[in-house]
Amino acid sequence: MTRYLAPLLFGLIGAAILVGLGTWQVQRLGEKEGILAEREALIHGAPQPLPRTIAPEEQRYRPVELSGEILPGALRVLVSRKQIGPGYLVVSPFRTDDGRLLLLDRGFTPVDNRDLAPRSGPAQVTGNLHWPDERNASTPQNDIAGNTWFARDIGPMAEELGTEPLLVVARKITPADAAIEPLPVDTSNIPNDHLQYAITWFSLAVVWLGMTAYWIWRRATTRET
Template sequence: MLKRMIFPIVIGLVGCAILIILGTWQLQRLSWKEGVLAEIEAEIGADPVALPAVIDESMKYMPVRAEGVIAPEELHVLVSRKQVGAGYRIIAPLETSDGRRILLDRGFVPDEAKDEARPTGQVAVVGNLHWPDDMNSSTPAPDLGRNIWFGRDLPAMAEALEAEPVLIVARESTGEGIDPMPVGVEGIPNDHLEYAITWFSLCIVWFGMTLFLLWRIRTRTV
């Protein structure tokens, strides 16, 4: 009987060891990811600096301030907010005091306010530079006729508004009726705890199956 049990015991122990290692690795990844998110949060909330003359994607999340004029053109990006429902992000051109024309994410308006007139003109903006991850292979093309976009496609939006593909996401109000949707870490995936729980749960199942198999071997040989 003991010889018949050796192989299931070895397989059971090796399987449990592998699953425990995988679960522990995910906990380590969780700790690392939480540190990264904390750094990003600190960067997002730092004191704003003047809009740099040269901007690239390494400056993602940089808090900035800019003065200029919000032009009347705008694009509407379909979004949904918890406990609010469907609505639109308002993307407008910001003509800065130093002669640049960039994109400004002013924030959220509810669905029924999509086509309402909004305050424009001179403004001092405080927000964060951002390169959103809204677009993927399944994102529909914008409905240009109804001015509805399904993601913040910076190059396409910049072309439509004749602006630089540079986006400031406002973290303070840029006009009555527009609710800022500032940059945050909520959209950054952090699934390592769920993965760890999955691996440890599989380990428990594997251990239970091993015990069951050993019990079957023992009962058949008694």
């Protein structure tokens, strides 16, 4: 029996490690769900004033209501939507009633609408402040001259349109532009794969124990024959 002690311990220790990893993922799942719930509550909370001093980490997702005017001129950010295809996020300058100039992400328009001039004029906006992080090593450089952007780079966009480096992603614009569909801020793009990871680790623990039991059984039956 002692000859099976080492592989048995090896199997039990390995399974314990895998179960521990799975348990940690379950804990992380609870933490992430709590964070997402708090973020959703913030996104859909009561509107707050526009900040005078910009602090992205503190003000991200802050809900706002704006009254003012959408100004002529729009930047187009090339994106693609599942089951729809390529199109653009339309980012326009917006002047509030108290004279502030900021960026307004009005939403998505299909690529066929590239040459259509989006509506400008007085508007009421409900939305959220956002500082999107969309650029990585493979993101192309923006074609500013051709008005094709590959990320919502707030600094360069603000410089191009002469606004504050402040972006509001619209949830609703009144009156609406029929050619533009608002894509409001939500938590759908925040990964939460901890349940899948937990299932993977627990499954590996079961397989590990099964392989250990099979190996011991094979060794036992081989010695008996």
